[in-house]
Amino acid sequence: MTWLAQMSKSKLSWIALALGVVILFAVNMIGWESLKLYRFDVTENKLFTLTDSTRKVIADVEDPITLKFYYTDALGARAPAYALYADRVQALLAHYSSLSNGRIVFQKISPEPFSDEEDRAVAAGLTAIPLGTSQEKGYLALVGSNSTDDEEIIPFMTLDRATFLEYDLTRMVHKLSKPERKTIGLITGLDMRGSMGADGKPIPAWLIVQQMEEFFNVRAITSTAKKLLDNLDMLMIVAPDELSDDLAFAIDQFALSGKPVVVFADPFSELNQRNPTGLAKNGKNFLKLLSGWGADIAPDKVVADPQNSRRIQFSSPTGPVVVNYIVWLSYNDKAFDTGDAVFSKVERLMIATPGAITLNKDAGTRLQPLIQTGPETSLLSTDLMVPPNPLKLLNGFLPDDKTKIIAARLTGPAKASISIGAQSKPGQLVQGDVNVVVVADADMLFDSFWARASNSGGQRVIVPMANNQDLLLNILENMSGGAALSGLRGRGIESRPFTLVQGLQRQAELRYRKREQVLKDKLTLAQKKLNDIQSSAAKGQVVISDEDKTAILNIRQEVVTVRRGLRDVQRSLNKDIERLEFRVQMINTIGVPLLILFAALVWFGLGRRRRKKGPQDKAEGLT
Template sequence: MKKTLFSASGLAVLAIGFLAFNLLVSIIFGGVRLDLTENRLYTISDSSRQVLESIDEPVNLYFFFSDKASRDLPQIRSYATRVRELLEEYEQIADGKINLTLVDPEPFSEAEDQAAEFGLQGVPLSNGESTLYLGLAGTNSIDDQEIIPFFQPGKENFLEADISKMIYRLANTKKPVLGVMSNLKIAGNNDYSQGGMAEPWMSYNQLSQLYEIRSISVDEDHIDDDIDLLLVVQPTDITEPGLYAIDQFVLRGGKLALFVDPVAEMDRPAQPGMPSPTLDNQKLAPLFKAWGVEVNLEQVVADMQHALAIGRPNGGGAVTHLGLMGLPKEAINQEETISADLETINLASAGYVVPLDNATTAFTSLITTSQNSMLFDRSRFQMLMDPEPLLKEFNADAESYTVAARLKGAVKSAFDKPPVEGREDTHLTEAEDINVVIVTDSDVLSDRLWVQVQNFFGQSIATPFADNASLLLNIADTMSGSSALIGLRSRGQFARPFHTVNALRKEAEQTFRETEQQLQGQLDELEQKLIALQKDNDQQNALILNDAQQNELAKFQQQKLEVRKELRDVRHKLDKDIEALGSVLKFMNIALVPIILCIIAIFVSLGRRKKMRAAVGSV
């Protein structure tokens, strides 16, 4: 009888063939990777690939992770593995332009000293003996340094964006150029209305430390191509040539951040007692229309839910100011790199922006008000001394308003021809993709809305209480780089929570809380009854429980036992539901798949036997 495929020698041949096949595949396809995760977590985006392609000289990355110290922290270890594997993916794609070094900074080691020198954040562990490091340091050929102090699992959505921006800064050492066009004194100036020199705004100071700032006049008819980002802040006196310069700069691929305001409270009038100058809404309207949006600077958004309180003009406590908004994290788009991780943004007399129906641009809201909002004419906020009358007039229109937005997409020029004759540069009529951010408030950049500055022995100490400056720095950081940085978005999360289990737990806990509230209500009701019964007693029997009180107390004690039993039943049912679900999941993952495979194998075997019998019968 001939040897079958399942003989000892046949199995040996299969095993050798399997090993040879694996070896051959590893040699031929060693660099090939397949990402089957739901959100393609291990696939580097095209934007990050563009960043890696821009590297001219090698970049050194040092991934610090306390491997030994984190043995009892499985969640941290899992996330550290996620970060390490992503960094290894960067190293492979960079093809020699990134040198990744893995470092375990053990206590009292040179590696721990190196982590401290880089400025990485160490988290003391509960045992009091070890420190947890989970950060990234990078250097380039001219010894520039960049760090991510600590990889927070809660920021996993922006893991790739943070790493790519860090690599970009190391690979591109030239300081970006930031053009500033404004009628406000954000850079400081002689301000005789205040009796001396006006200091630069703190937000401007922070920009000047990171960027080469170039001042641009509001009547400038051309903006240089080497400007990486144009920052336009309340250009009250802008001329038509200035508008044309902005139009053409954007069409040439220039990035624009525009801060405009219905009432710029920091734009002080030339004569005290006069209202502040306002920006004519019609001046910028042609640009807005060409970009596919309408920006309303004639009205101010009032948000009752997020309105801030200020001191009354004549004392006597605080009063809500509808023109001042403190928008929380829930009002800020956490999916955009520009606005991610911002906790609070304070605004003053802000307008709003909406997309047009026929827009060719993609409109992304960055910051929005609550639906408990309404609109006031901006004249109500000019020289406003007492905000209390506005409260009496407030009537929410059940609509939220976008106060900051991002625009991308194809547009046409707002101008048919240059407003100035004899220009040598080419007039552009359209562009395939623009990058514009519009914020309908300019006071958001002023010190009074986000930072407290104190003089400490001749040195200015800034204490932020809102994230206004972080918003500006995020805009500058994201938009002043290459187009690749602008394309970075939040990604999926590695953690896979048990949604069904969590839903069961929340449902049961909600029932549990309702039962607890019922018990508390019965307690309160009993106390009221006891007080009423006590009043009916004689003064001499005030400290003695009468029969009615004793019966009422006994009745309540019985009810209390019943409610406690119900609470236990709810908790037990919760545990049972979760255990039952866990059993089902275990069965599906452990037993169901093998059972299905066995059934398939049985049917295949039966089919083969049937064919073999048919073949034998035919012979």
């Protein structure tokens, strides 16, 4: 090691600096490989941070899943918002793959025009956006498949779903990892599944049930049953008749086991004419179940909300009048918790004589309002609904200045609220985490409250007036994923544009657009001259002279020249923008590190000068 001792301090310093740079790159490479699972997310809404629910879904994946992300770079070049979104999609998919230890395979595919990749995209049913006047198309889609050839597709990842990106990705992974159709047990006191009319003709099942049966296995359970059916994935309870003690106990145990329960309770049923106030008369066990899960509903009160009421025609003693029926309500997204995935594509809901939900604090569960009124509301007795007098209700309305919760999600620990006999049954749960959605209205599920039927060409056509059906299907899909999907919420969109870059782009575009407009005006004028000459000849008004023939040739040549000029302008504009983007990328990737290195060298040099100057100053002081 004598050679080190013989080296000057200057050489040793430069060697140390070089070794430092090498070590820095080595640490970066090692960190890249070993710290893939750990990320530092500095975005405001934590857009790149996965929830515990998603991590659990990924951890439960057993068989291989392939996620193919189809993206056309040209789409992002023309619409920067799509480029940012595509970057986020890729980052999340790569993170899913890393967390799965290879069980989730992520592939990016860039479909070019007339390529095999584009053929596969078309065959998969993906949606493309035309890019300008060329034949090029833009793709932003996702295709997932598993080892048994089940397939899930997002044909085009629209920006309005950006807030639910993690939910959509996790739902796809969950469906592919557990592709079996879910089974729903339906308990109801209404004729939802159809019945036989008094005239002996069959009454069809409600439209909403027909839709459910397209996606789920729906199995009916009577209110007098002693137990639930086997192998149920979810329970749906809609305005039930009086529940037997045994059935109420089985329902409570089902909920305490963590399995999802969806409830549509109704203090006043517009559909159950034989027992419209059934919740107050024979809802003892039902109300006890709801309260045990954290939801108290006054069985003899309905919500009145004039500001969101529907106008109806009412036959008053003086004749027909159009009046606001303050217990038939119509709500838009201002009343919804739009951060919850159940409101995806839900813009309007129609609700009739709903109840109000309050939290039973003794239950210990968490209540998340899903649909909530404003303060200009009140609670009315169900006695006022029979017979209904909309005019009297409106004139006598007095607000209580309190918001009302019409639908809520209940989660967390709850205790058993139904017991049978003095001793517990073997395996009986005394507490557990529940996953329940409660809506304080059942009438909203009936056809006429959200859709209008018409006849077209001999066929019955259903025209939705509201998104009641969409809400139910969203709830069932969300809850069928258990706590994993119900724990996911939407997030904001992170968009912080480079205003300086955009300003330079606009300046460059303005410069070229002026030239482009001049050329377009020339092209229009030339084509007009050509059309005038040709149309005159076609009408036989003139004979084309040699001069006109020469003029036509010159005009056509001018048209070709102008079009070539327009293409050159467009190419120049694109080149300027690409050159600007390249400069920004170089500054980010090379300029900033070089600046840091330069600052380090300056600091290092100043330090050496101070160290050298110190002994000199001391020597001068001695002399």
